Amino acid sequence: MKISMLAKAVGIMMMLExxxxxxxxxxxxxxxxxxxDAFAFSSVSIFLVGFFLWLAYRRAKFASTARREGYLMxxxxxxxxxxxxxxxxxLSGTLTHFSDAFFESTSGFTTTGATVINDxxxxxxxxxxWRSMTQWLGGLGILFLVTGIFPxxxxxxxxxFSMEIPGVIKDRVxxxxxxxxxxxxxxxxxxxxxxxxxxxMMKIPWFxxxxxxxxxxxxxxxxxxxxxxxxxxxxxxWILIIFxxxxxxxxxxxxFVLKGKFIKIWEDEEFRYYxxxxxxxxxxxxxxxxxxxxKTLIVSIRDAVFQVVSIxxxxxxxxxxxxxxxxxLWFMILLLLFVGGCSGSPSGGIKTLRHxxxxxxxxxxxxxxxxxxxxxxxxxxxxxxxxxxxxxxLVFFLVYLMIFALGSLALSLFGMDFISSLTTAAxxxxxxxxGFTKDIQNYLFIxxxxxxxxxxxxxxxxxxxxxxxxxxxxxxxxxxx
Amino acid sequence: MNxxxxxxxxxxxxxxxxxxxxxxxxxxxxxxxxxxxxxIISGVITLxxxxxxxxxxxxxxxxxxxxxxxxxxxxxxxxIMSLFGGLPYMIHGSIPSLADAFFEAMSGFTTTGASILTDxxxxxxxxxxxxxxxHWIGGMGIIVFxxxxxxxxxxxxxxxxxxxxxxxxxxxxxxxxxxxxxLLWGIYVFMTFLETILLMLGGMNLWESLCLTFSTVATGGxxxxxxxxxxxSPFIQYVITIFMILAGxxxxxHYFMIRGKFKLVWRNQEFRxxxxxxxxxxxxxxxxxxxxxxxxIESSFRLALFQVVSIxxxxxxATxxxxxxxxxxxxxxxxxxxxGGMAGSTAGSVKVVRVLLFLKVFRQQIRKSIxxxxxxxIMFNDxxxxxxxxxxxxxxxLLYxxxxxxxxxxxxxxxxxxLDAAGSAAxxxxxxxxGLGAEGPVGNYAHLTALSKWIxxxxxxxxxxxxxxxxxxxxxxxxxx
Numbered sequence: 001m002k003i004s005m006l007a008k009a010v011g012i013m014m015m016l017e018x019x020x021x022x023x024x025x026x027x028x029x030x031x032x033x034x035x036x037d038a039f040a041f042s043s044v045s046i047f048l049v050g051f052f053l054w055l056a057y058r059r060a061k062f063a064s065t066a067r068r069e070g071y072l073m074x075x076x077x078x079x080x081x082x083x084x085x086x087x088x089x090x091l092s093g094t095l096t097h098f099s100d101a102f103f104e105s106t107s108g109f110t111t112t113g114a115t116v117i118n119d120x121x122x123x124x125x126x127x128x129x130w131r132s133m134t135q136w137l138g139g140l141g142i143l144f145l146v147t148g149i150f151p152x153x154x155x156x157x158x159x160x161f162s163m164e165i166p167g168v169i170k171d172r173v174x175x176x177x178x179x180x181x182x183x184x185x186x187x188x189x190x191x192x193x194x195x196x197x198x199x200x201m202m203k204i205p206w207f208x209x210x211x212x213x214x215x216x217x218x219x220x221x222x223x224x225x226x227x228x229x230x231x232x233x234x235x236x237x238w239i240l241i242i243f244x245x246x247x248x249x250x251x252x253x254x255x256f257v258l259k260g261k262f263i264k265i266w267e268d269e270e271f272r273y274y275x276x277x278x279x280x281x282x283x284x285x286x287x288x289x290x291x292x293x294x295k296t297l298i299v300s301i302r303d304a305v306f307q308v309v310s311i312x313x314x315x316x317x318x319x320x321x322x323x324x325x326x327x328x329l330w331f332m333i334l335l336l337l338f339v340g341g342c343s344g345s346p347s348g349g350i351k352t353l354r355h356x357x358x359x360x361x362x363x364x365x366x367x368x369x370x371x372x373x374x375x376x377x378x379x380x381x382x383x384x385x386x387x388x389x390x391x392x393x394l395v396f397f398l399v400y401l402m403i404f405a406l407g408s409l410a411l412s413l414f415g416m417d418f419i420s421s422l423t424t425a426a427x428x429x430x431x432x433x434x435g436f437t438k439d440i441q442n443y444l445f446i447x448x449x450x451x452x453x454x455x456x457x458x459x460x461x462x463x464x465x466x467x468x469x470x471x472x473x474x475x476x477x478x479x480x481x
Numbered sequence: 482m483n484x485x486x487x488x489x490x491x492x493x494x495x496x497x498x499x500x501x502x503x504x505x506x507x508x509x510x511x512x513x514x515x516x517x518x519x520x521i522i523s524g525v526i527t528l529x530x531x532x533x534x535x536x537x538x539x540x541x542x543x544x545x546x547x548x549x550x551x552x553x554x555x556x557x558x559x560x561i562m563s564l565f566g567g568l569p570y571m572i573h574g575s576i577p578s579l580a581d582a583f584f585e586a587m588s589g590f591t592t593t594g595a596s597i598l599t600d601x602x603x604x605x606x607x608x609x610x611x612x613x614x615x616h617w618i619g620g621m622g623i624i625v626f627x628x629x630x631x632x633x634x635x636x637x638x639x640x641x642x643x644x645x646x647x648x649x650x651x652x653x654x655x656x657x658x659x660x661x662x663x664l665l666w667g668i669y670v671f672m673t674f675l676e677t678i679l680l681m682l683g684g685m686n687l688w689e690s691l692c693l694t695f696s697t698v699a700t701g702g703x704x705x706x707x708x709x710x711x712x713x714s715p716f717i718q719y720v721i722t723i724f725m726i727l728a729g730x731x732x733x734x735h736y737f738m739i740r741g742k743f744k745l746v747w748r749n750q751e752f753r754x755x756x757x758x759x760x761x762x763x764x765x766x767x768x769x770x771x772x773x774x775x776x777x778i779e780s781s782f783r784l785a786l787f788q789v790v791s792i793x794x795x796x797x798x799a800t801x802x803x804x805x806x807x808x809x810x811x812x813x814x815x816x817x818x819x820x821g822g823m824a825g826s827t828a829g830s831v832k833v834v835r836v837l838l839f840l841k842v843f844r845q846q847i848r849k850s851i852x853x854x855x856x857x858x859i860m861f862n863d864x865x866x867x868x869x870x871x872x873x874x875x876x877x878x879l880l881y882x883x884x885x886x887x888x889x890x891x892x893x894x895x896x897x898x899x900l901d902a903a904g905s906a907a908x909x910x911x912x913x914x915x916g917l918g919a920e921g922p923v924g925n926y927a928h929l930t931a932l933s934k935w936i937x938x939x940x941x942x943x944x945x946x947x948x949x950x951x952x953x954x955x956x957x958x959x960x961x962x
Contacts, residue, residue: 068851331893331902335886358879365876366956391868394875395842401882402839405816412809418900418917421812468850475847 004060005069006076007053013077014050017084018043020133024088028126031207035126038091046084068478074145074469078461081141082106085134094127099450106457108134110464111142111346113221113316113433114456116446121226125207128224132214136192139218139346142464143184143251147344184251187258192217195243202236216243219347221316221433228318234302237319241309248313248341249274269381270342274312274352281336282308285329292326311336314347316433323437333436337426338400348431348463350400357385357393399467404429407459414451428456429463482960483550485538490554491561492534498565499528501614505569508688509607516573516605523568530565549959552634555626556954559619559942563587566615575604580931580938587938589615591945592623592827594702594797594914595905597927597934601707606688612703613692617673620699620827623945624669624732628825629661631947639824639873639947668735672698676724683717697724700827702797702914709799709922710787718783718800722790726759729794729822750862751834755793755823758833762789762817766810788814794822795829797914799922815917818907819881829912829944831881835874837861842871880948885910888940895933905929909937910944 021043028035085105089095095104100116107114108131120128192213199209211224223229229237246254253271256264265271285304290297306319311333322333340349357380364378377384408425412418423436462470472478502524509517566589567582576582581597588595589612598604604612631639673694680690692705706712710721727735734752737745746752766785771778784801791798792814803811821830841859848855858865885906892902904917905926915922926934943951953959 071850327896327899328890328893331890331899335890371958387868391872391875392846394872394879395839395846398839398875398878399843402843405819409809409812409816412812418808418812468847472847472850475844475851477848478851 004057006072008057008060009073010077010080011050011053011055011057013081014046014084015054017081017137018047018050020137021046021084021088021130024126024130024133027129028124031125033124033126035088035092035124038088039126039130041091042084042087046087071469071472071478074465075461075473078109078141078465081137082109085109085130088127088130092124092127094123097450099453100446103453103457104131105134106460107433108132108220108222109138109141110431110460111135111138111218111220111314111348112428112431112460112464113215114428114435114460115222115433116453118446119226120224128211129207131222132211132220132224135218135220135222136214138464139220139247140185140188142346143188143344144181146466147180147184147252180252183255187251187254188217191243191246191254195239198239199236202233202239204232204236212240213243216240216315216317217247217346219244219247219313219315219341219345219431221310223317229306230319232319234299237302237306240317241306244309244313244315244317245278247315248309248345248347250342250344252344253342267381269356270353273356274342277339277352278305278308278312281312281332285332288326288329307333308336311432312339313341313345314349314430314432316427318434322434330436334423334426337423337430337432337436338404340430350397350430353380354393354397356380357390358397360385361390361394396467400429403459403462403467407455410455411452414449414455416448416452424456425459428459431460431463482553483547487550487553487557488534489538491557492531492538494558494562495527495531495534495565498562498618499524499531501618502527502569502611505607505611505614508610509605512606512688514605514607516569516607519569519573520607520611522572523565526568527565548634551630552950552953552959555630555950556946558622559587559590559945562590562618562622563938566590566611569608569611573605573608575608578931580934581927584926584934584938585612586615587941588909588914589701589703590619590622591912591941592616592619592699592701592795592829593909593912593941593945594696595909595916595920595937595941596703596914596925597929599925599927601704609705610688610692613695613701613705616699616701616703617695619945620701620728621666621669623699623827624665624825625662627947628665628732631950634950664736665732668732668739669698672724672727672735676720679720680717683714683720685713685717693721694724696798697721697796698728698827700725700728700794700796700822700829700912702791704798711800715780715783718787721798722787725790725794725796725798728796729755729790729826729828731823731825733825734823748862751823751837754837755833758817758820759786759789759793762793762813765813766806769807769810789817792913793817793820794826795911795913797908799915802921802923804917804921804923811917815904815907818911818913819885821911830910831878834861835878838866838871838874839878842875877948880952881910881944884940884943884948888936891936892933895930895936897929897933905937906940909940912941912944 021039025036025039025043028039082102082105085108086098086101089101089104090098095101095116103114103116106112113135117123195213195216196206196209199212200206204212208224211222214220215222225231229240232240249271250268253265253268282301282305285308286297286301289295289304290300293300295303303320306317307322309315310317310319322330325333338350339355340351341347343351343353357378360378360380364376367376368374378390379385404425407429408421411421411425416424420435420437427433427435502520505520506517509520563583563586566586567576567579570576570582570585571579576585576597584595584597587593594616601609627639676694676697677687677690680693681687685693689705692703693710695701696703704710710718730752731749734746734749763782763786766789767782770776770781770785776784787798787800788803790796795818803814819831820836821832822828824832824834838859838861841861845857845859848857859871860866888906888910889899889902892906893899897905898918901916901918901920905920906916908914908916908920915924918924919928920926926937929937
């Protein structure tokens with residue numbers, strides 16, 4: 001095991017994080033809120049540690065043969081960044097327990113959006129800003145991971161994403177990687193700025209606009225308000241819906257749109273499924289809500305669309321209390337937690353792509369029954385999908401469900417009730433955020449015992465790293481020579 | 482499709498069922514119950530229906546049973562048997578409605594053990610004997626179905642056992658089924674005989690020990706008392722525990738055991754994993770009970786072991802109300818419902834072997850990620866497993882979970898609360914019996930609406946026939962020439 005390569009990467013990550021912390025320091029300069037010291041200290045200390053790591057190992061080369069180091073890179077740098085991100089919470093006195101600070105930081109960097117902070121509105125502005133910022137950075141990181149790293153390492157069930165990225169051929173990594181990543185990052189910035197501008201045009205103050213924008217584009221879900229988005233005007237909610245939809249879409253696809261190839265977007269099977277699913281479920285939900293509650297049709301449609309988009313894109317904003325919806329809708333919400341956005345987006349969950357592969361496979365199997373002698377191959381976007389891909393997808397799906405079951409068992413072991421443990425496990429593993437039960441109305445997890453928080457932290461990280469990238473480091477043969 | 486042979490076979494099955502109904506008469510007379518009339522009438526109706534089918538279609542020869550006819554006979558057997566099996570309850574008037582009687586009979590023949598009776602002890606002894614008898618007949622059918630028929634159909638990865646089952650290996654359905662059935666039924670009857678004697682040694686009368694034996698060896702779960710097994714002595718509870726474990730074991734292993742090939746039994750990976758699951762779950766629950774209650778070490782061990790075995794083997798007997806235990810213990814039991822006993826036993830649900838294969842695949846995927854060039858087959862009992870078998874097994878697990886989710890959704894739509902819906906869907910689909918909430922070990926299914934009961938009956942039916950054998954009837958190709 002070559003530690004040098006890993007240490008160099010971690011050093012660079014830490015230096016980048018310290019720059020982000022510096023931004024929050026500037027915020028606390030603009031809005032004097034007492035967060036200054038915390039950010040100054042954490043920024044400088046993280047920078048110094050990162051700098052010395054880099055300095056010590058600057059000669060290390062990123063060799064493509066170092067498979068194990070490659071695997072360790074994602075989980076290790078994520079955990080280091082999370083640790084650094086927990087510093088400001090502790091130093092500013094926002095959260096006094098290490099577990100809580102680590103939880104909040106994890107929830108941010110994994111773009112989950114579950115929170116242990118009950119009263120966000122009384123926090124220093126810079127801390128609120130940092131909270132949203134962690135999600136934005138997490139989104140950026142995951143975009144890099146799914147489009148730049150995962151396709152090239154041989155993780156089971158990951159290879160599919162490589163089909164999605166324009167101009168990438170498996171064997172030639174480096175020349176394209178930089179270009180693709182740069183374009184996607186540019187898009188990510190563009191969307192963020194666009195949302196800030198639009199929200200400010202809707203008369204949302206600049207600070208809240210930026211916070212909302214950060215957590216929308218990253219499909220995170222932290223809100224600068226205590227009641228998530230419930231108090232926002234209907235028009236603002238519609239704006240958020242649009243940006244959540246965009247953030248849950250494949251970013252390479254956005255790239256095509258910007259280049260004017262609008263037809264590509266509808267030709268993309270994943271987008272079609274993503275969009276049709278959201279449309280169909282929203283309409284069912286709207287009708288049931290309209291029928292069951294005393295609301296106008298327009299309001300029911302907005303409520304339904306907002307909640308469905310928020311969950312499918314794994315953002316986790318809440319526009320109304322889902323726990324009081326009719327049981328049937330509530331169960332549908334629980335099932336939606338397992339869908340997830342498109343591949344190549346910062347969203348979490350199983351991802352629409354995997355559902356499509358399995359669905360197309362089922363259809364092919366059915367046709368095989370119809371014509372036993374015909375050679376039928378499963379297609380995705382008109383390209384044949386190999387048997388291995390399908391098998392890997394099937395395995396991923398089942399592993400995901402197994403982790404979900406074991407996670408909820410662990411949660412209930414530490415005292416969570418049956419229903420909450422199911423929804424919480426599904427929600428954290430899918431990086432959605434809220435608990436969706438009566439006792440956790442607005443995703444408040446502060447009152448839970450410490451072991452529960454750590455189980456949730458593990459689920460968030462496992463979900464974010466697409467399970468295999470996480471579990472691989474726990475397998476004995478990974479550490480064997 | 483050769484309808485003649487199908488109807489003829491059904492006729493034969495009805496004759497057998499009618500004959501079995503008459504075996505309940507001695508108990509009815511001995512205990513002086515008012516059920517003799519109902520039993521005679523329904524027995525005569527069943528026999529006459531059988532005779533008339535045979536008389537109408539007597540010319541057809543057994544030799545032309547093809548695969549298609551096989552599918553159809555299997556799928557219709559449980560339906561027709563349940564329809565006629567509900568007759569005694571309806572004619573006697575103890576279960577007047579069709580939905581209830583069909584539910585009870587289906588629950589019997591699928592060896593589920595879910596009951597709509599609020600007071601079991603109020604029923605006359607003859608009818609209770611018939612109730613247990615339906616389990617026993619169902620168990621007989623299942624052994625042949627899973628060991629002799631399923632591997633030939635080639636569903637859900639059960640081809641794994643095609644070469645393993647005792648008896649002559651030939652491609653033709655007919656002689657193979659006959660030979661295998663004779664062997665396995667011999668074992669089944671022997672087990673029944675043994676348990677009855679042991680229970681009588683424990684001080685139970687003939688009628689009750691026969692009833693409980695029928696329920697045990699078929700992994701059914703219908704009891705003779707309102708408290709299920711809770712009232713009986715520790716000796717009897719241990720005897721039943723051991724026989725539940727035996728009934729959840731692959732019947733080929735019993736065959737090997739009788740032939741003295743103990744090594745073969747012990748080297749069977751599925752068997753080991755099955756024992757491991759029982760052991761580990763018992764230990765966990767025992768610890769939870771031992772720490773939290775004052776019942777004493779032996780009795781809490783007995784409670785834990787009994788409940789784990791009862792749920793894992795999908796029997797569904799109860800010695801305590803596990804819903805009063807710490808929630809995570811019944812969460813664990815709930816998860817065990819999705820594993821079930823070994824393949825080739827009378828147990829239902831997913832089966833240990835499929836779960837084992839899934840875990841092996843998971844491990845292999847992680848290995849492959851680390852050493853991509855290492856090609857290694859997945860081994861089961863020292864033999865490589867084909868990819869199609871693995872795919873079949875995983876597909877079955879996924880399909881099972883989807884059916885569970887669909888069933889839960891359907892129950893929620895019919896106004897069953899979430900906890901109850903999830904519990905009873907899992908319990909019925911897995912042919913376990915008691916679920917969670919109001920349908921738990923001390924509850925029953927009586928209070929549900931007729932629609933919910935029909936849904937649950939269908940779930941029991943689908944679970945028993947391993948999903949595929951039901952779904953294939955809906956494939957258009959099945960009905961084509």
